[in-house]
Amino acid sequence: MTETSAAPRTRAPRKPFEVRRAEIVRKAASFFAQFGFDATTRELAAWLGTTQPLMYRYFPSKSALIDEVYQTVFLQSWDEAWDAILSDRSLGMAERLNRFYNSYTDVIMHPEWMRIYLFAGLKGVEITGDYIGRVEKRIIRPIVVEMCAERGVAVGDDIPPALLELAWSLQGGIFYYGVRKFVYGTPVHEEKRAMIASAVNVYVTAWPRA
């Protein structure tokens, strides 16, 4: 990513404000995912095919742009259908978990999403804590509640912590597959779908009877 080679700048095509702005956010997400949030605005401009000061007409600062990237990555990529899948009692839990995790990982298991998630977490960005909170509320807790319902286990308002952690460990086992593949770039031994089926099967098979 050197700026040398006497860049044969061709003027960037003129675009309406909102179009250019959206384009910057979208491409910046992919750029920061690759190079981290400490990559320079000049490198970003080269990536966009524009010049560095152009960015400052659309965002007051680099960190304002980064915040916008977080918003699109974490908030706009949440599928509202997931709640319905998890609580669809016409299907067994194994089937529901398979459907959900296949859909969920289709969204998050890309280098862009995973790397930004970890970059943001390490930077202590507030939104990541919010994201985990939402995962617990809308994925982990529903999974536990529905498992209890299917197995006829009465559960009040306070879900047993051990069952929450067990659901988290299913989530974590699946998530770490993506970390190995997309963050560390190490080979994995199964396709995503098969890995999910296996992990879900173990979870529902061994789920504690009492």
Place this chain on the structure above:
Amino acid sequence: MTETSAAPRTRAPRKPFEVRRAEIVRKAASFFAQFGFDATTRELAAWLGTTQPLMYRYFPSKSALIDEVYQTVFLQSWDEAWDAILSDRSLGMAERLNRFYNSYTDVIMHPEWMRIYLFAGLKGVEITGDYIGRVEKRIIRPIVVEMCAERGVAVGDDIPPALLELAWSLQGGIFYYGVRKFVYGTPVHEEKRAMIASAVNVYVTAWPRA
């Protein structure tokens, strides 16, 4: 971490070469774990209680120091006893897995280790791939081999990929507990020991019969 406030520098106590050098590496590990590897050498010096150019008498460059940090974190914190725990056939696999993961997580589940592991992974540092390779060779594969042995499943040189991924998902489930706690700073619902017992129990209970 501002350098202002007219630092009332008291001269750093004089120390032998190797002592100072080791101290820099040790404290730098904790410093970079907190602030990331893009934190400045001036901030590091303040953290050490010394001055910035001092570092360059012990390491030729910032990245040379960082490499040394990687070495200590990833290579020197590997307990050779782990192999023995996993393959001690006088104990059942549940017991072995509990003992191993309690010992293993005692080493890695600290903010310092976990954050450096993720920082390095995102930076594409070579050593992290090596580390995952070693985990697979000396933890994941032995777990699968020993599980097969205990259940009387014949297994040749080529271990079924599905069983490797299943062991990885146990590892990942446990690892992600640490990520939530030490990277994202979100509350967890069980103590480490109980979480491990639970995850191991699910793994050995549901482990495929064929």
Place this chain on the structure above:
DNA sequence: GTTAAGTTTTATCGAACGATAAAATAAGAC
């Protein structure tokens, strides 16, 4: 107490960074 050797600090360099101002250019209105 002088000297010699090694450690720490002060001062500073050139490069690269985020950000700003002003000039150049493109596109639609009439």
Place this chain on the structure above:
DNA sequence: GTCTTATTTTATCGTTCGATAAAACTTAAC
């Protein structure tokens, strides 16, 4: 075709970064 307005580029500022050189200091040997 000219004018107006918004977009893009060139040029540049002040700061901060990694790194270096030289001065100041500390410690131990004799």
